[in-house]
Amino acid sequence: MQNTKTQDTLVGLFVVIGIAAICFMAFKISNLSSFSKQNVYTITARFENSGGLKIKSPVSIAGVRIGRVSKISVDKDSYESIVEMYINSQYKLPDDTTASIFTAGLLGEQYVSLEPGGSEEVINPNGVIDITQSAIVLEEMIGQFLFKDPVDN
Amino acid sequence: MIYFIQKIGNRTISFFSKFGRSAIFLIQMLIACVAVIFRPKLLLTQLYSVGVLSFMIITISGLFVGMVLALQGYYILSDFGADETLGLMVASSLVRELGPVVSALLFAGRAGSALTAEIGLMKATEQLSGMEMMAIDPIDRIIAPRFLAGFISMPLLAALFSSIGVIGGQLVGVVILGVDEGSYWSQMQSNLDFYDDIVNGIIKSIVFGFAISWIALFEGYDTLPTSEGVSRATTRTVVNSAFVILGLDFILTALMFGDI
Secondary structure, three states: OOHHHHHHHHHHHHHHHHHHHHHHHHHOOOOOOOOOHHHEEEEEEEOOOOOOOOOEEEEEEEEEEEEEEEEEEEOOOOOOEEEEEEEEEEEEOOOOOEEEEEEEOOOEEEEEEEEOOOOOEOOOOOEEEEEEEEOOOOHHHHHHHHOOOHEEE | OOOHHHHHHHHHHHHHHHHHHHHHHHHHHHHHHHOOOOOOHHHHHHHHOOOOHHHHHHHHHHHHHHHHHHHHHHHHHHHHHOOHHHHHHHHHHHHHHHHHHHHHHHHHHHHHHHHHHHHHHHOOOOOHHHHHHHHOOOHHHHHHHHHHHHHHHHHHHHHHHHHHHHHHHHHHHHHHHHOHHHHHHHHHHHHOHHHHHHHHHHHHHHHHHHHHHHHHHHHHHHOOOOHHHHHHHHHEEEHHHHHHHHOOOOOOEEEEEHOO
């Protein structure tokens, strides 16, 4: 058996390195630091069709990620898709912001892109974005292209 | 014919009685864990032999597993021009599956077998009965510190395995194969979630640590007190741990990540 002091030191070192590894996973591998629940607020947007949008899909302005989708549900009356998203609270959005669903690349994941307008008023927490543009469904576009009325051309 | 049926009956009864003994053993062990708090010295010694001595095998295997993942992943991903997602691929497979499972398998081979052999030999040389004669409960004194040590070390070792693996993947992917370093880390960070991925991986490794320590200690405690009995118990520890780890991994994955 080794000297007890060396053993103590090695065990202490082992535990410290283990905990450091967990912290490394938390902050370097995942994104614990960037979106904690405290400094976000929720806004809602209604889309005719939210396409392949998923929970945790990115929400971005000018290509910069400022939040993520938190909940997607269907309106019982109008059958619209209701998309709730968390926005980092350091970003204030004007109330005439438009929301559109785009696809990153041809086959990439879908994301919500916000286009701020020129209004002075900002959207409050739990506010609603009124102007939206639905996801582009590739099959529909191909269908339109293929079966377009030849007389139009 | 009768002999055959008798044999089946015998097997069934011995299986269930062993299962029952192991459950009673688990309860005794968990109660005894409270007593360990008053003897941190015992726990420390066991943490050294179970955790610190497994440190090398875990870090070196983690490094190589991460490097191989990056190498294999790169060839497939670069066909699709998606080699920036290499970091995501390496990290998510390590954090979710390979980290907890491979480190648990290594841990069962490295530490579990040693625990079984140690306790089995203590039983074979009647050290355990000797302690009972002196009114010292061997479960308090011998079993519980080892169980706690296994339970504590396993998540730490699995976290270490995953972290080292990601760094190994970065070494191969970024330094040798020339994937962009920024996208290696940013793809990983933006797509892995702390609660869904990291915490679930840690929960997995905690469950595995619990199962391995339980199996290893019970097999040692329940062994036939002969040299052959000890050798069989050691083999059973490694084989059963491997089964239990892989089986539990499927169940946990289905519960955590699947929609089953």
